[in-house]
Amino acid sequence: MAEHLLEVRGLSVEFHTAAGTVNAVQDVSWHLDRGETLAILGESGSGKSVSASAIMNLIDMPPGRITAGAILFNGRDMLAMDAEERRAINGAKIAMIFQDPLAHLNPVYAVGWQICEMMTTHGTPGAEARRRALDLLERVGIPQPEAAMRKYPFQFSGGQRQRLMIAMALACKPDILIADEPTTALDVTVQAQVLELLKALQQETGMGLLLITHDLGVVAEIADRVVVMNGGSIVETGKAAAVYRNPQHPYTRKLIDAAPGKGAMPEGRERRGEPLVKAVGLHKHYGLFHALKGIDLAIMPGETVAVVGESGSGKSTLARAMLRLDDPDGGEILYRGRDLLAMTPRELFGLRRDLQMVFQDPTQSLNPRMTVFQLISEAWVIHPDILPKARWREKVAELLVKVGLKPDMAGRYPHQFSGGQRQRIAIARALAMEPKLIVCDEAVSALDVSIQAQVIALLDGLRREFGLSYLFIAHDLPVVRDFADRVIVMKAGEIVEEGPVRQIFDAPQHPYTRALLAASLDPDPDIQAARRAARNLEEGRVTA
Amino acid sequence: MTDTQTLSGRKPGGALARWFSMLWADKFAFFAALFLLLALLCALFGPLLLEAVATKQNLRGRNAPPFDLARGWIYILGADALGRPLLARIVVAAQNTMLVAGAAVLASSLVGGTLGLVAGYSRRSASQWIMRLGDVIMSFPSLLLAVIVLYMLEPSVANIVLVLAVTRIPIYLRTTRAEVLEVRERMFVQAATVMGASHRRIVFRHILPVILPTLVTIATLDFAFVMLAESSLSFLGIGIQAPEITWGLMVSQGRPYLTNAWWLSFWPGLAIILTTLSLNLLSNWMRIALDPTQRWRLEMGGRRNG
Incomplete structure (x- = not known):
């Protein structure tokens, strides 16, 4: 039998908690070969990160304890090695990148120094390390690598920081790269670029790529094989396309069904009569930064308006301005024809009830x-x-039932609930x-896909029952597709496109909307492959 | 959807029994509480019962060594330079010590905490004024302030408390302000704003409970500091004066005899250390007991995890 590059055999880990x-x-087993991409897919609490932590020796013991199993790297059991041997492998042979690069880059050192350090600790001479660091920065697409070497982490954008992390991980030419939710914190367009970079680097170096993610779209985009985890065990494993097309386990099926952006789009309703809330020419400055550049928007009673945009587009500033959490510098917000910005605190207090x-x-x-x-x-x-x-008491119990919780949970504290329950x-x-x-x-952004779907269904049901209106801020287009009546696309403080949901998704006018749609990842590997091909074709045309 | 299980299986017996069982779960805190109760009883009833014994001079028993039962149990800790039994004096001194330190800590934490809340929460110039006031107090040597104030006013208990409290205000002021600045930006404070909560409600219901454990911890540490500061005032002749006694004063009175009669300073010093230590242990317990996310550590019973 051919030896795998990395193999996890019957791994069991337990934690002692309260x-x-x-x-x-x-009893988790999987393997990774050279040049292959394996995705471990699971929701929070599924144990998807634990085996990677065990490989990198990152499990705190105690309270954690590896009770059974072996981790074979090139045929040798890593769990039987001593600390010295493992250090020689970690970083040099197996490297890891994390979800939040800002938390994993030291803020007080220049990034060039940090990349060099990675190599010098594993025995590369200083001058050579520097040369290679420059190469790497160039390879991962950091502009002006020479100058970038001397910059500090905060001077880079989120996507660039992730590129820096990748450069650092690749410094010692590892055989295996473990990526733990590498793109979760990034904007969709940036996510597509980072995934593409990972794929290209893998083809160049022939390393094995282990990707830990909760996102079916990421799996579809990049993975060869996928391991689906739930509740600490593997429920399904196989080729990415095969698992998507023909899921065997009910959990996998549920996960695939919950992926947003597949249902029927709501018909745009007629906009007649007086809008509930109307914003006219909103401006907001933070120092020199112009966060909102004249935003107009109207929300009808019973209507859901989604505002979509990437980080820095001003969508959260808009949300906060609408509730007067941050007062805008210019423009007016009319609630049923009365200007919110001109109200006294007393008048505003009465209105707080209506706007939540x-x-x-x-x-x-x-x-x-x-x-x-x-x-x-x-x-x-x-x-x-x-x-x-x-x-x-009676009403609290009633509300808890309405959002799908039990009335006897009223005496508990928030930490005793899961993320989805807390949002309820x-x-x-x-x-x-x-x-x-x-x-x-971003009310559902921090939640798992299946819970996301539940919360959106809950919000939708409440809208019907109470005739609520929603202003729904999101960075992700598929999420709003099944739910919103109208979509507003924002970029750099301006509205670039606005229209009924069908129009935005079926016939986007603005190039930015089209770029957003193209960059969002579809859970279907075939669709994703087709999109990738189209993208490459377009790029080919541009360069030609 | 996984559901974290409820840990608080509410037992019958009410809140008091629940708190007691949480205290029992942390043995250190339990004995700390016992010791503090003892100290409190000494402070309340000590002078009533032992005043006469504590002030009676007995020149034949000058600097009598401890653990000698020949003169009776009251001399178990030895006697001071005038032959007065140390045990009785420590018990009697508890009252003045607790009164001065307790009042000073309470006053400075109340004033400093309130000013800190205002300085942290209001975005207006009031905050600047309060902070500069704190800077002025901090840059002024506290002993100099004490000398001036107590020189002009009578060196009475009330004035000593006043001086000690004023010099300790900046500690609470700065800590509170720093914490408020951080907590004020948290999501749940903004959520309360959206609901239309008043400033008073936000400050007292949402911000204060989060920063209170920090303040209590500082206050207990400060308790020891104030006890020692009070003794240095006595040493300079402007603090509590003999025949009144405090633990700090006893320590400084025993200082000349340290080489041949260590027990004169040792026992009152031990009383100070034990009191502070107990306060610290108890405040540590309280921090956990008051925090719903940490409380399970105590409700689980003795064995601790993590």
Whole structure:
């Protein structure tokens, strides 16, 4: 039998926690060959990162403990090696890149120095390390490598930082590159570029690429084979296309069904009568930075307006301006014909009820020291006229049921819930105000796909039941496709395109909208391959 | 959807029993609480019961060594330079010590904390004024301030408390402000703003509970500092004066005899150390017990993980 480059055999890892022993992964086996891309696909808590951590010796022991299994690198069991041997392999033979490059680059050293350090610790002489660092920076597409060597991490954009991490990982010409959610924190257009770079580098060097991700689109774009994990075990493994076409395990099927952007698009409804909220010529400056450059927008009662844009486009600034969390510098916001910006604090207080917000990260938007009951009933403490105190318990229970939680959870604290459940609590809190408009600022971006789908379905159901309007901020086009009536595409503080959802997706006018659509990853490997071919063709035409 | 299990299987017996079992789970904190209770009882009833014994001079028993039961149990810790039993004096001194240190710490943390909240939360010039005030106090030598104030006013307990409190205000002021600046930007504070919560509600319901554990920890550390600062004032002749006694004063009174009668300074010093240590252990326990995300460590019972 041919030897695999890297093989994990029957790996089991357990963690000792408050709730007793937790089996993080159980009897996990997979292998990776030279020149191959293996994706480990799973949602949060599935244990997808644990085997990679075990390879890199990153599991804290205790509380973690490897109870069974072997990790064979070139046929030798890494778990039986001593610390010295493993250090020689880590970084040099097996390198790793992480989700958040800013957290993994040291902010006080120039990036050139950091890349060189990687090589000098593994015994490369200084001058040669420097030469190679320059080569690498050029290879990963950093402009002006000579100058970039002396810059600090904060001087680069998110995509460039990920490129720097890749350069650093490749410094010692590793046999294996482990990429843990390498593009999750990046914009879609940047994500496509980084994945392309990884693929090209792999073809050049023939290294094995192990990709850990929650995103079916990433798998479709880059992976040869895929391992699907759920609850610490492997549920399915096979060729990426085969798994997508013909999923065997119910969990895989559920995951593929939950991928956004496949359902029927809602018919654009007629826009007649008075808009609920209307913004006219909004401007906002942060120092010299012009964040909003004259934004106009209108939301009808019962309508969902999605604002899509990449980071820095001003979409969150817009959301905050609409709720007067940050006052805009110019323009006006009319709520039912009254100017929000000209209101006194007292008048605004009355309106707070009607305009609510659901934030991106429920872990941070819920006060960790308050119980669910306190969190939801706070609305009525602030606005006592909504509900008499005697009915609070009953109403909290009712709201919890409405968002798909159990009434007896009211006594718990936020940390005792999963991410999706927390976002439901945040939604219940917004509903307690009986609002007319809810601004969702990336409200589903931090959630797993299957939970994303549930939360969107919940929001959609609530809209029908209560006639709510939504201003839905997202960086991802597929998410808004099934849900929004109208889509606004923003770039650099301006609206580049606006229209009913069908028009935006079927007949995008602006090149930027088209670029966004092209860059977003489809979970279908075949569609993705076709798109890639089209992209290459276009590039070929440009260069020719 | 995985569901983290509930850990607080609410037992019958109410809140008091729950707190007691959490205290029992941390043995160090439990004994710290016992010691502090003892110290508190000494402070309350000590002078009442032992005042006469503590001030009675006995020149034949000058610097009597400890662990000698020949003169009776009250001399178990030895006697001071005037032959007064140390045990009785420590018990009696607990009252003044606790009064001065407690009042000073309470006053400075209240004033400093409140000013810090205002300075951190308001974006207006008030914050600048408060911070500069803090800088002025910090750059002024505290002992010099004490000398001036106590020279002009009577060196009474109230004035000593005043001086000690004023010099410690910047510590709380700066810490509180720094924490408020950070907590103010957290999502849940913004979520409260969106709901229309008043400034008072945001400050007291959302910001204060987050920073309170830090303040309590600083206050307990400061307790020891204030006890020692008070003794240095006594040493300069402007603090509490004999025949009144405090632990700090006892330490400085024993200083000339350190070479031949160590117990004069040792026992009151030990009392100071044990009190501070207990306060620290208890505040550490309180930080965990008050935090819903950490509380499981205590509710699980003795064995700790992670």
